[in-house]
Amino acid sequence: MQNLEITGAGRSVSTQTDSMTGQIPRLSKVNLFTLLSLWMELFPAVEGQRQKSQEKEEGKCGHLGDNEEMARVSTDRKQVKKTGLVVVKNMKIVDLHCSSEELHAGKIALIKHGSRLKNCDLYFSRKPCSACLKMIVNAGVNRISYWPADPEISLLSETSTSEDAKLDAKAVERLKSNSRAHVCVLLQPLVCCMMQFVEETSYKCDFIQKMAKTFPDTNIDFYSKCRQERIKEYELLFFVSNEELHKQILMTIGLENLCENPYFSNLRQNMKDLILLLATVASSVPICKHYGFYCDKTEQSNEIHNQSLPQEIARHCMVQARLLAYRTEDHKIGVGAVIWAEKKSQNCDGTGMMYFIGCGYNAFPVGSEYADFPNMDDKQKDREIRKFRYIVHAEQNALTFRCQEIKPEEKSMIFVTKCPCDECVPLIKGAGIKQIYTGDIDVGRKKADISYMRFGELEGVSKFTVSKIHIFFSNMLPINVVWYPATYFNLIIPTLLKSFNKVLSQFIFMCKHLPNYKFSV
Numbered sequence: 001m002q003n004l005e006i007t008g009a010g011r012s013v014s015t016q017t018d019s020m021t022g023q024i025p026r027l028s029k030v031n032l033f034t035l036l037s038l039w040m041e042l043f044p045a046v047e048g049q050r051q052k053s054q055e056k057e058e059g060k061c062g063h064l065g066d067n068e069e070m071a072r073v074s075t076d077r078k079q080v081k082k083t084g085l086v087v088v089k090n091m092k093i094v095d096l097h098c099s100s101e102e103l104h105a106g107k108i109a110l111i112k113h114g115s116r117l118k119n120c121d122l123y124f125s126r127k128p129c130s131a132c133l134k135m136i137v138n139a140g141v142n143r144i145s146y147w148p149a150d151p152e153i154s155l156l157s158e159t160s161t162s163e164d165a166k167l168d169a170k171a172v173e174r175l176k177s178n179s180r181a182h183v184c185v186l187l188q189p190l191v192c193c194m195m196q197f198v199e200e201t202s203y204k205c206d207f208i209q210k211m212a213k214t215f216p217d218t219n220i221d222f223y224s225k226c227r228q229e230r231i232k233e234y235e236l237l238f239f240v241s242n243e244e245l246h247k248q249i250l251m252t253i254g255l256e257n258l259c260e261n262p263y264f265s266n267l268r269q270n271m272k273d274l275i276l277l278l279a280t281v282a283s284s285v286p287i288c289k290h291y292g293f294y295c296d297k298t299e300q301s302n303e304i305h306n307q308s309l310p311q312e313i314a315r316h317c318m319v320q321a322r323l324l325a326y327r328t329e330d331h332k333i334g335v336g337a338v339i340w341a342e343k344k345s346q347n348c349d350g351t352g353m354m355y356f357i358g359c360g361y362n363a364f365p366v367g368s369e370y371a372d373f374p375n376m377d378d379k380q381k382d383r384e385i386r387k388f389r390y391i392v393h394a395e396q397n398a399l400t401f402r403c404q405e406i407k408p409e410e411k412s413m414i415f416v417t418k419c420p421c422d423e424c425v426p427l428i429k430g431a432g433i434k435q436i437y438t439g440d441i442d443v444g445r446k447k448a449d450i451s452y453m454r455f456g457e458l459e460g461v462s463k464f465t466v467s468k469i470h471i472f473f474s475n476m477l478p479i480n481v482v483w484y485p486a487t488y489f490n491l492i493i494p495t496l497l498k499s500f501n502k503v504l505s506q507f508i509f510m511c512k513h514l515p516n517y518k519f520s521v
């Protein structure tokens with residue numbers, strides 16, 4: 001971990017402020033929406049779905065013995081790719097979805113929004129199938145953007161139904177040419193220095209720093225290792241490494257105009273850059289066996305024992321916030337925030353019980369022009385010309401532009417990349433948000449214009465910050481599960497029962513066959 005202080009992505013980095021003062025590159029909205037759609041495709045499968053697909057794989061589903069049905073299910077699963085979706089209205093994110101076992105992302109959006117999809121822009125991580133497209137164009141959407149790789153009905157799966165995939169691609173084209181909605185690929189090249197900036201800031205972000213602080217002896221640069229792994233993983237998922245194959249796909253999905261150079265190589269370069277950026281941001285909230293977002297007070301974790309999120313979901317939402325932070329207008333530091341809530345019962349969405357409430361990043365009031373407000377920070381002497389009285393914080397924007405009400409009876413949570421300041425803490429509590437997932441590097445800091453004193457004293461809202469899990473429990477639990485008593489029992493008891501069942505059935509089997517064994521002996 002000592003390496004963390006000196007190297008990042010193979011070269012030395014100075015601090016964000018040293019290297020890029022006053023010239024922070026900004027992620028375009030289109031690229032932010034595209035990245036979030038890709039990221040939503042990676043939303044961790046929820047427990048119910050995981051179990052169901054496991055059962056299907058083991059042949060334990062309701063249609064046990066019905067070979068045809070089994071074959072259809074497994075072909076379907078191979079052929080239909082999970083898809084992420086970002087719903088945007090007036091250039092603001094109004095919802096985040098992903099396919100579930102039963103429903104495609106487009107259908108979920110339709111169920112949830114109906115005709116409110118009118119005039120919305122939809123960003124898909126894969127070109128949607130005809131069944132989704134016909135409904136969403138019918139709802140009057142304005143624009144449908146999709147990632148130009150393997151579509152939702154996969155053209156890469158080697159199943160007997162690949163003909164169907166081609167037929168579906170044709171139907172999609174027909175729907176596209178006969179609809180008013182603009183169905184297109186919206187990818188923009190990253191602005192100059194964006195990648196370097198993301199590398200530097202990811203490496204320096206609160207979560208990595210916190211781990212570096214509390215894990216000082218290890219010299220494993222797990223950030224770089226994690227990043228390399230993510231790059232490989234996401235390239236496999238979102239990229240078609242074979243150029244010819246990629247061209248064939250583009251031709252089949254009506255993008256023959258992108259198959260010629262320089263368009264083809266530009267497209268691939270833009271795709272690669274976005275994948276690299278996503279992998280870099282994702283590695284800034286690392287998956288590490290003994291670390292996670294934990295509530296440090298035991299009484300507090302007991303109180304909310306039934307409510308904590310699985311680590312992989314908490315981490316997923318924090319990466320959403322990290323992506324949002326790259327749209328900041330603050331030249332010094334980007335902050336992102338996203339609010340989710342949990343329904344009491346299962347959602348039709350691939351996000352399980354979780355549903356999106358709102359998101360934001362720190363910026364000047366809507367509509368302000370470049371020279372309207374000062375950008376100076378606390379290092380400048382004159383307090384009158386500092387930014388702090390003008391900038392709207394990430395949490396404030398997330399609350400202002402939320403698309404759903406925060407219901408007092410439901411568990412709602414905010415994920416914010418920087419510790420909530422004294423201005424925001426009462427807002428979060430007042431809004432009825434039940435949990436805060438954040439970094440705590442700033443806790444207790446006092447400055448003339450912005451301080452972080454109230455977070456530590458905050459009561460009635462559970463605070464989850466990156467910390468080390470107790471070794472005893474971490475060894476017993478799966479890596480990505482938040483430790484709290486209920487989860488512990490939820491996981492351990494069924495596992496014990498399962499093992500007990502197995503032993504019991506083996507014992508019965510042995511008893512039944514014992515005479516035979518004796519006979520043969």
Ligand SMILES: Nc1ccn([C@H]2C[C@H](O)[C@@H](COP(=O)(O)OP(=O)(O)OP(=O)(O)O)O2)c(=O)n1
Nearest residue numbers: 330333335362377391393394418419420421450
């Ligand atoms: N939870 C938070 C915390 C802060 N901010 C925003 C408001 C400001 O735009 C910026 C605060 O900027 P600072 O200059 O205080 O941040 P630094 O951490 O860079 O300060 P310092 O240089 O003192 O370390 O972050 C936010 O949106 N949400």
